[in-house]
Amino acid sequence: MIAGLGRRPEIALVEISGVLGRQMRPAEYAMLFRRLGEDAHIRAVILEIDSPGGSATASDYLYLALRRLAAKKPVVAFIRGVGASGGYFLACAAQRIIAIPSAIIGSIGVISVRPVLVALLQRVGVDVSVSKSDPYKDMGAPYRTLTAEDLEKEDALVARFFDRFAQVVAEARRMTPEEVRRRATGEVYIGVQAAELGLIDETGDFERALELAAELGNVPRTLRPCGRSGPSFSASCRPWWPPWPSNSRMSWRSPVSSEDCSTTPP
Secondary structure, eight states: OOTTTTOOOEEEEEEEESOBSGGGOHHHHHHHHHHHHHOTTEEEEEEEEEEOEEEHHHHHHHHHHHHHHHTTSOEEEEEEEEEETHHHHHHTTSSEEEEOTTOEEEOOSOEEEOOOOHHHHHHTTOOOOOOOSSTTTTTTOTTSOOOHHHHHHHHHHHHHHHHHHHHHHHHHHTOOHHHHHHHOSSOEEEHHHHHHTTSSSEEOOHHHHHHHHHHHHTOOSOEEEOSTTSTTOOOOOOOOOOOOOSSOEEEEEOSOOGGGGOOOOO
16 A cells, blocks of 8 residues: 555645744754655645744745745745744745734844943953954954944845845835835834735735635645644744854844733733
């Protein structure tokens, strides 16, 4: 008997939540996306997102893997909480983006953050000895302040990351670069605003995302969970708050999380 014979067509459900970075093991998600693309019984995929973003490179790595999957079969991104910064970047790989009306969307931009510990090190009497082959090898290290040349190069690097982000949004949402930049102020929008601005296709709940995936994939509303605790994928996707790096690190991450926007009734 051939394994999988008689299995009905299904819609895969993959959940990505928390900060995008190495702790959520993006390579395993990329492998999952590849397997889903090769599985003839999977006719469509719902990517359920609740993420404020994270590492620019991790976000782009996942985006490229998801875009390959979307080239083979319909992918619907459903933002159930936060789809900001790198989380929104990832959603742009899908053919359609749906979010609940109160979801937090956007934060299109790049930030580079690092601590400057020069005054602290001097206060405690710590000297740092550095041997380096090139003048910029320790650019962004916390034991020294950035020079004017350092700042110029870092600003240029941030601008290049931002150009990549804006290009992805423009292609996904069929906007001109100017239209993207008017929306890419770093601010976040609720789902209703994001729909009005063209950053998502529509607002709705999970049932609407399921309905759309079934329609695009011409498949019954049969779900196969494949993320977090699903049968095809064992990696969990826990929130990860990275420690301060030894040098600056580019991030597509919004400071807003769904917990930040919760309200407590009187």
